[in-house]
Amino acid sequence: MTTDSPLLWAALTLAIFVIPSVMRIWVEWDFSQGAERLAAARRYVRDIEIGGVELPVCVKPLKALVFWFPVLLVLAIIPVGVYFQARAGNLPPAIFYTLLFGLLAYASVRRLWPSAVLVMDEHGITFPRHGVHLRWAEVARVRLTAVHRGHRPLGGSETVICFMPRDVAAVRRRMTPLSRLLSVGMMAYGTPLAVFAAPLDVDAEDVAAMAERYAGRDLARDLR
Numbered sequence: 001m002t003t004d005s006p007l008l009w010a011a012l013t014l015a016i017f018v019i020p021s022v023m024r025i026w027v028e029w030d031f032s033q034g035a036e037r038l039a040a041a042r043r044y045v046r047d048i049e050i051g052g053v054e055l056p057v058c059v060k061p062l063k064a065l066v067f068w069f070p071v072l073l074v075l076a077i078i079p080v081g082v083y084f085q086a087r088a089g090n091l092p093p094a095i096f097y098t099l100l101f102g103l104l105a106y107a108s109v110r111r112l113w114p115s116a117v118l119v120m121d122e123h124g125i126t127f128p129r130h131g132v133h134l135r136w137a138e139v140a141r142v143r144l145t146a147v148h149r150g151h152r153p154l155g156g157s158e159t160v161i162c163f164m165p166r167d168v169a170a171v172r173r174r175m176t177p178l179s180r181l182l183s184v185g186m187m188a189y190g191t192p193l194a195v196f197a198a199p200l201d202v203d204a205e206d207v208a209a210m211a212e213r214y215a216g217r218d219l220a221r222d223l224r
Contacts, residue, residue, distance in 0.1 A: 031224040034144060034159075034205065038222050041209035048213060055210050056116040057195075057202045064112045064199035071111075075104050107182055117195055118163075118207075120214050125163065127193060130179040132171060134193075136215035140164045142208050145223045147196070148188040159204045159224065163193040163211075 065072075078101040085094040110129060119126045124135040143162040165171045172180055172192055183192035197204035208220035 031146065031159075034222045034224050037203070037205040038144070038208060038220060041203075041205040042212065045206075045209045045213045048210075050122050050214055052122075054119055054121045055202075055214075056119045057200055057207055058116050059112065059114055059199050060201045061112055061114050067196065067198045068108065068111050071104070072108060075101065075108055078104070106178075110182075111199070117200065120207075120210060122214050125211070125214075130183070130193070131176045132174050132193070134163070134165060134171070136217075138166055139211075139215065139219065140166045141221055142211045142219045143189075143221050143223050144197075144204050144208055145189060159197040160189055161195045161197055161204050161207055162189045162191050163195075164191050165193065168192070 078097055082094050082097045082101065085091075085097060116128055119128065124133055125139065126133045141162075141164040143164060145160050145162055147158040147160055168191055172183075175183065175192065180192070186192055186194040197207075200207070205222075208222075212219045
């Protein structure tokens with residue numbers, strides 16, 4: 001097939017325009033079903049016994065690998081830039097890219113590691129990776145929202161679970177310094193305690209419904 005083949009250009013047009021449009025339609029349809037799934041989750045958890053029971057919500061490594069693949073691709077390219085900068089004798093850029101690679105590598109391992117992202121019980125919610133625990137009285141809302149435009153290349157289900165504390169500044173002060181730095185991008189959602197739903201082992205609607213069950217009050221809002 002030559003570069004001027006109509007079939008080649010048709011395939012490129014399909015890849016560039018049609019496939020993303022179909023994916024967008026699928027996501028919008030999925031969002032339209034969100035309120036119904038949240039209502040069903042609320043009915044399901046209504047009679048669950050929560051006394052002394054914790055609910056850990058963990059990362060599933062394979063789902064996380066698919067979700068974070070664009071970031072991992074960038075991560076794989078950075079050492080090439082370090083090599084060429086060092087070979088050309090440009091040490092400051094080489095050092096900068098090395099430090100950037102280290103930070104992104106740490107963040108990527110943390111995102112792929114199969115540990116709990118959050119743990120809920122009747123007393124509150126804990127974010128082990130941030131070193132933060134909130135009592136339910138400190139949580140104003142749990143929002144299910146669409147992913148921010150800047151994060152859309154990540155793909156996934158494009159749902160973000162946003163735990164909205166009553167005092168965001170106080171929560172940020174309680175976070176570890178590195179977690180505070182890594183959560184800067186999540187402030188686009190109005191809270192550092194925003195979690196991408198796609199890599200998790202529990203559906204977003206189930207997380208929101210269980211948060212309400214533990215808190216004993218209406219918390220969740222589906223804003224997708």
